[in-house]
Amino acid sequence: MRRRLGADSGVVRWATFDCYGTLIDWNGGIRQEIARVFGEDRADELLQRYHELEPVIQEDGTLSYADVMTEAMRQLGAAEADAPMLAASLPSWPAFPEVRAALDEVRSRGWRLAILSNTDPAFIEASKKRIGVSFEETIVAADISSYKPSHKHWQEFFARTGADPAQHVHVAASLFHDITPANELGIPSVWINRLDETPGPLSQPTRELRELVGLADTLDGIVPLRSESATTSPSGRSKIEMPMTETRIDVQVESTQAPPTGQKHPNTCPGCGSHFRDDELAETLYVCGHCGHHFPMPSHARIAWLTDPGSFVEDAAGVRSGDPLSFFDLRSYGERLAEAELNTGLGEALIIGSGTVDGRPLELAVMDFSFMGGSMGSAVGEKFVRAADAAIERGTPLLAVPSSGGARMQEGIFSLMQLPKTVAAVEDLHDAGLPFFVLMAHPTTAGVLASFASLGDVTIAEPGALIAFTGRRVIEGTTREKLPEDFGKAEQNLRFGHLDAILPRSEQRPYVSRLLKLFGR
Incomplete structure (x- = not known):
């Protein structure tokens, strides 16, 4: 049994x-009512518009959901008598x-x-x-x-x-x-x-x-089931002591058990579904040992891998973002910055400094996607410029490792100003006759891709990295056209000549060392 x-x-x-x-069939329920009010020929168009309106209206957290739906219908152009009917139909979905x-x-x-x-x-x-x-x-x-x-x-x-x-x-x-x-x-x-x-x-x-x-x-x-009698094996992995009766256990992939309460949940590989503890990933340079998927790599870990032990000295660690617009969406920008700093231990989405690779000097500017999506605000732009200035002063090449969702919307025009500012910094490097290397990590997108990340004298990327101005979903939703399966991936960019090479993490340090030997002074 x-x-x-x-x-x-x-x-x-x-x-x-x-x-x-x-x-519940939310999409179908909304579409049916929109078609009744506006006609079948406009239903798909207005359904998409409804999806865009609802989150904006919900920013006022005091409105009931019925009021949100009614206001969205009003903004679509429904007559006053028809506007509340969408909410009225919801219980029947x-x-x-x-x-x-x-x-x-x-x-x-x-x-x-x-x-x-x-x-x-x-x-x-x-x-x-x-x-x-x-x-x-x-x-x-x-x-x-x-x-x-x-x-x-x-x-x-x-x-x-x-x-x-x-x-x-x-x-x-x-x-x-x-x-x-x-x-x-x-x-x-x-x-x-x-x-x-x-x-x-x-x-x-x-x-x-x-x-x-x-x-x-x-x-x-x-989350495989753990019994209270779970013990720990010599390897440190959880071991379940099962009773000697037939038991159903459903497991999709070979995995380690969830860690004890208070520790982080295991990292799950999107490529093959394998689970890893943080220490297991760190030992493999944050690369899945089963399928080769490259997990996001913390900036400090990346710097430690790329540079000689003890050689890296961080610059401008005290540069922090302000809140010039007193920006507030669901929370204040100041709260988001404080939360990002608490969760990551970082002061900003970019770390800069100098180090050596096999004894050859190098200036680094390494982004960390875990800090507000690696977004570029005024502090990130300023730190990048300081890294370029330091490279010029020291006469060393600059290596940038972008990993970013783009400009930081909470800073508005101040964020967008960083695009030309960082481009000008790269031009100063070129005027000084110094090489600029770029290693694109996943993802490298939007304003960062449209500025300094695309200006490398030598540009390499990690396998599978998304390198595109915007993502597949936005483009397909706008053009109504299906994009290629490898759209925006590093492999497609290499095929089109946008990259010089794609390198797994284990090969990146030796490659940078060869670049410094070739281009260094």
Whole structure:
């Protein structure tokens, strides 16, 4: 007889769900009402416009979701009598056909279920009846006066349940509202990609499914069940002592177990699904030992790998971003900067300084994507210019390692000014007869790509790095055309002549050493 390991094992695993688009056919429900009001011929166009309007209206966290929907319909041009009808139709929207069976299977494996939704209590209760499965916890925007992608839903969830973060997975269909903030919080996620979308660099999920079929196996693969009698093997990995009865254990890939409470959740390879502890990744230069996927590499670790031991001296460590616009979106810019510094231990998204590689001097400017997406604000631009000035003063080449989502929107025009400012700094290097090398890491995009990152005398990249002005999803959503599978990847850029080489991390230091020998003075 099969025995399902579950809540009686002493381990509480939580699966949280967004409701609309994940469990309930949100897209279909909105489109149907838009077609009724505006006509079938305009339905797809206005549905896309609705998706753009709703997050903007939700920035006022005091509005109920019914009011958000009504205001969005008004802005689409609905008559006053028709504007509230979208909200009125929501309780009738159906659940996707596979949802109930999939959630029943998840629950049978011992998972507890919760909903985190951008909606109101009356709506969610009606939708839960459509789903037909009970949930241990439900948190809606009306409870906390906040809409996702704010982190408050997750903060409230942990406060109410006391859940162990290492035993929690979030399941959702929205990259913007759910997967991206889950990544920011370090929460593993399962993306239900019902619309055949492509995630950007900030919204890469732990796992991806087209629907909820197979969700239980996927969740068990991310957070395998641990019993209270778990022991530690000599290698430091968790070892489960199972009773001698037939037991069902579903595992998708060979993996290490989740670390003890308080430590970080394992890094999961998007290439093959293998799990790694931070120390395991550090030993392999943050490269998957199974498939060769290159994980983001912390800036300090990259500098330590590229330079001779003890040779690197950081410059301009005290340069920090200000808040010239007193910018506020869901939170103040000052709060975001403080949080980024706390989470990363960095003062900014760029570290500059001097070091040696096999005894030859080199100036470095290394970006770190973990600090606000590696975005370039006034401090990053200033530090890059100082790195170029130091290279000129010392007569050494400059190596830049960009990894960035682009300009930092919270600084507005001050951020955009850094594009010509950094370009001018590279021109000063060239005027001084000094080489400028660029090593593009994933991702190198937008304003950083459009400025200093594209000006290298020698430009190399890491395998699989995204190198494009903007991502696939934005372009396909604008042009309505399907892009090639390798769009924006380093391999495509090499084929088109935009790069001189693609090098795995293990070969980058020897290559830089050869460049310094060839071009150095």
